[in-house]
Structure formats: structure tokens, C-alpha cells
Amino acid sequence: MKLYYAETLAPRKTCAVAKYLGLPIEYTFVDLTKGEHRKPDYLAINPNGKVPCLVDGGRSIWEADAIISHFATRAKSDLWPTDDRQIDVLRWFSWNNHHFYPHAGMLYFESIIKPVFGLGGPDPLKVAEEQGMFRKSASVLEQHLKGRKWLLGDGLSVADFSVAIALPYAKTAAMPLDEFPEMQRWHDQLNEIEAWRNPFPVRSATSAANAALNA
Known part of the structure; x- marks a missing residue:
């Protein structure tokens, strides 16, 4: 599974759930300050031009709530209840x-x-x-x-x-x-x-601008 994220609110929940569940995720940082979410290669997987986006096999899943529910379901976790x-x-x-x-x-x-x-x-x-x-x-x-x-x-x-x-x-x-x-x-x-406290994966280089988003 490959998760495209930025250090902002909606991606934060997906990174937090993935980390909580210990899922094997390949993280790809999308630099919003450079407009990477509007580039053709990203729009090909998420035409909304938003983060986060999950690619699981041949399936592309938009929207953070859908992604965290997918994570919990795949992990067979009780974070996603099986009852009413x-x-x-x-x-x-x-x-x-x-x-x-x-x-x-x-x-x-x-x-x-x-x-x-x-x-x-x-x-x-x-x-x-x-x-x-x-x-x-x-x-x-x-x-x-x-x-x-x-x-x-x-x-x-x-x-x-x-x-x-x-x-x-x-x-x-x-x-x-x-x-x-x-x-x-x-x-x-x-x-x-x-x-929850530290959801984002460690990146080798973090710009001051993107660090501020997670202040």
C-alpha cells in the first residue's frame, strides 16, 4: 500500500491510523507548497488534487475517512466495528x-x-x-x-x-x-x-514551511 500524504489535517488521521495498526505502508510525501498535488502524475491517481490518497494494488482510494476505514478493515481491527x-x-x-x-x-x-x-x-x-x-x-x-x-x-x-x-x-x-x-x-x-501524538513518518529533509504545518 502506498499512501500519498502531506503534514496537514486530513492526511494526519490516515498516518495516525496506519501507525497505530502497524501497517506496512510506503509513504510518499506530497509537497503542497510546490504544487505537487496539482501535477499530472498525481491527478492521475486522485483527480481531486487533494491529499491523502491511498493506492492499494490497482485500487486508488480518495478521502481520509474512507482510507482509515479501509486500513482498519484490512487489519481486521476493531477500530472498524463489525456490528450495528x-x-x-x-x-x-x-x-x-x-x-x-x-x-x-x-x-x-x-x-x-x-x-x-x-x-x-x-x-x-x-x-x-x-x-x-x-x-x-x-x-x-x-x-x-x-x-x-x-x-x-x-x-x-x-x-x-x-x-x-x-x-x-x-x-x-x-x-x-x-x-x-x-x-x-x-x-x-x-x-x-x-x-496520535507523532503520526507522520520521519522524512530526511523537512522544510521550515512544512514543519510549521505540524506545529
């Missing part, structure tokens, strides 16, 4: 992509991505707006986590890796995570996992 909790995983994937991640991701963009790509500093009005939307979605997640160790109950799943992916950057990206003690407790548990 599969619907809960899909529910949290959908909820995250439509409600929580857009706002956490925009705070990440304002504080971390914009400076790297020379787009200026954070827009205070945009940050305030996104913080408000973050709080709205986080309140739903906060209530759900009460009395639960993980999103699906007692067992860690791909849903946890997916929904929490922006939280390692909460302090740097001005996400008001400290207002939500259940979410903080949940993320503290994830931080006990080495693959």
Missing part, C-alpha cells in the same frame, strides 16, 4: 464533515496555513466567527461524551481518529477546547497514544 455500530461510525463521519470539522479546520487555516502560504495573518473577525461555530458544534460533542470513554462507548474506533483530528492544534489555532472538559478529557486519552 458501523452506522454510528458513518454518523460521526458525516456529522464531523458537515458541522465540526469545517469550523475547526478554518481556525487551523487562519492561524497555521495562511502564514505558511504567505496569505497573511489570521483575520480577527473570521476567527471570532469560526470560534462561535466551533462552540456550537462542540457543545453537541461535549454532551455526547458524558458517560462515554470514546465516541462509540468503551472502544476506540476510527470515528475518534476522524472527529478529533484538529484538536492537536487547538492552542495554536485559537480553538476554545478548554471550555469543554469532556472533549479535553477525550483528547487527553488520544494523546496517550504514540501514533
Whole structure:
């Protein structure tokens, strides 16, 4: 399996799950600052021009949530449940992509991505707006986590890796995570996992710009 990645949010979850499961992955770094995701050879495997992308044999799989589910299935791991909790995983994937991640991701963009790509500093009005939307979605997640160790109950799943992916950057990206003690407790548990804390493979040379993306 060959995983094309960059050191940004969506690829982070795929690298974390691959490392957690100990999968034999060939990693290929895609330098976004050089536009490598828009080159014809990459567009041939992912016409969306996005990262991550997984090539497994003759199959090309786009989208991080699909990739982490594929990893768990291939590894026969209980990160992908075999019972009716599969619907809960899909529910949290959908909820995250439509409600929580857009706002956490925009705070990440304002504080971390914009400076790297020379787009200026954070827009205070945009940050305030996104913080408000973050709080709205986080309140739903906060209530759900009460009395639960993980999103699906007692067992860690791909849903946890997916929904929490922006939280390692909460302090740097001005996400008001400290207002939500259940979410903080949940993320503290994830931080006990080495693959969550340090998901990316070591590269021989890391530019200052790309290192900043993982700050």
C-alpha cells in the first residue's frame, strides 16, 4: 500500500491510523507548497488534487475517512466495528464533515496555513466567527461524551481518529477546547497514544514551511 500524504489535517488521521495498526505502508510525501498535488502524475491517481490518497494494488482510494476505514478493515481491527455500530461510525463521519470539522479546520487555516502560504495573518473577525461555530458544534460533542470513554462507548474506533483530528492544534489555532472538559478529557486519552501524538513518518529533509504545518 502506498499512501500519498502531506503534514496537514486530513492526511494526519490516515498516518495516525496506519501507525497505530502497524501497517506496512510506503509513504510518499506530497509537497503542497510546490504544487505537487496539482501535477499530472498525481491527478492521475486522485483527480481531486487533494491529499491523502491511498493506492492499494490497482485500487486508488480518495478521502481520509474512507482510507482509515479501509486500513482498519484490512487489519481486521476493531477500530472498524463489525456490528450495528458501523452506522454510528458513518454518523460521526458525516456529522464531523458537515458541522465540526469545517469550523475547526478554518481556525487551523487562519492561524497555521495562511502564514505558511504567505496569505497573511489570521483575520480577527473570521476567527471570532469560526470560534462561535466551533462552540456550537462542540457543545453537541461535549454532551455526547458524558458517560462515554470514546465516541462509540468503551472502544476506540476510527470515528475518534476522524472527529478529533484538529484538536492537536487547538492552542495554536485559537480553538476554545478548554471550555469543554469532556472533549479535553477525550483528547487527553488520544494523546496517550504514540501514533496520535507523532503520526507522520520521519522524512530526511523537512522544510521550515512544512514543519510549521505540524506545529
